[in-house]
């Protein structure tokens with residue numbers, strides 16, 4: 001479990017973190033999203049004790065990271081996939097890290113297999129693509145078999161196949177009961193992966209909610225209907241809906257649920273070829289919430 005409580009951090013005159021507060025729960029993938037400069041990386045650096053906060057604290061399983069005896073066994077992290085010695089092989093890179101924590105070669109081979117790098121373990125990491133470096137960074141984060149993981153933009157540089165693998169892999173880590181914090185710029189990357197999302201802006205949390213809550217909040221109740229009938233807009237308006245042409249031959253309808261629209265059209269003998277509810281995406285939710293974040297304003301840690 002990772003707890004971030006009221007962290008403030010300035011760099012000169014610039015306020016990077018302005019009371020950042022949230023917790024990352026076990027058994028969930030928690031997305032950490034926000035625009036450039038929102039404070040995601042600084043928060044992660046503070047959690048790892050790499051930046052000292054001006055106020056507030058970050059705790060990993062109840063302790064500051066620096067006070068953990070075997071930190072890699074408590075929190076695995078990937079901050080910068082490029083941070084490796086290019087002449088070392090993938091396996092040697094991991095062996096070096098493992099030895100620093102009293103871990104053996106067997107664990108290194110396990111994490112290489114888990115991250116799909118078994119076949120390239122003896123290749124120089126300097127020749128790896130960004131996507132392969134991300135996998136190597138995750139292998140390193142997993143070395144200590146930690147209950148919590150913190151990954152800064154792990155989708156970065158991944159091809160579509162890699163993104164699909166990463167989604168499944170993150171889900172399986174959460175399924176094993178781990179707390180998984182994943183930063184990203186793109187809500188779309190987190191759709192189908194994250195259970196919970198923390199949206200940050202200007203150094204503070206502006207929304208902290210489950211994905212289901214976010215999607216419900218953004219669902220507009222808009223229905224699209226395709227029909228050849230010129231009477232349809234008038235019939236729907238008389239039933240209390242607002243119907244507007246979509247521009248591609250359809251009608252965009254608000255004010256009535258889909259079942260009621262179908263019933264009204266059927267009663268008037270209007271045939272239609274499509275009747276579809278508009279489903280909000282996480283991206284829709286993000287845009288809506290960053291415009292007006294009142295509904296999911298962050299609470300303090302419990």
Ligand SMILES: Nc1ncnc2c1ncn2[C@@H]1O[C@H](COP(=O)(O)OP(=O)(O)OP(=O)(O)O)[C@@H](O)[C@H]1O
Nearest residue numbers: 011014015016034035036037038039040041042043
């Ligand atoms: N070492 C530093 N010196 C000065 N300013 C810094 C430093 N590190 C971060 N900042 C500033 O703190 C703010 C937060 O930056 P941070 O990198 O944490 O944001 P981010 O959300 O990770 O952004 P991105 O999505 O671009 O990675 C920014 O205004 C950034 O310029």
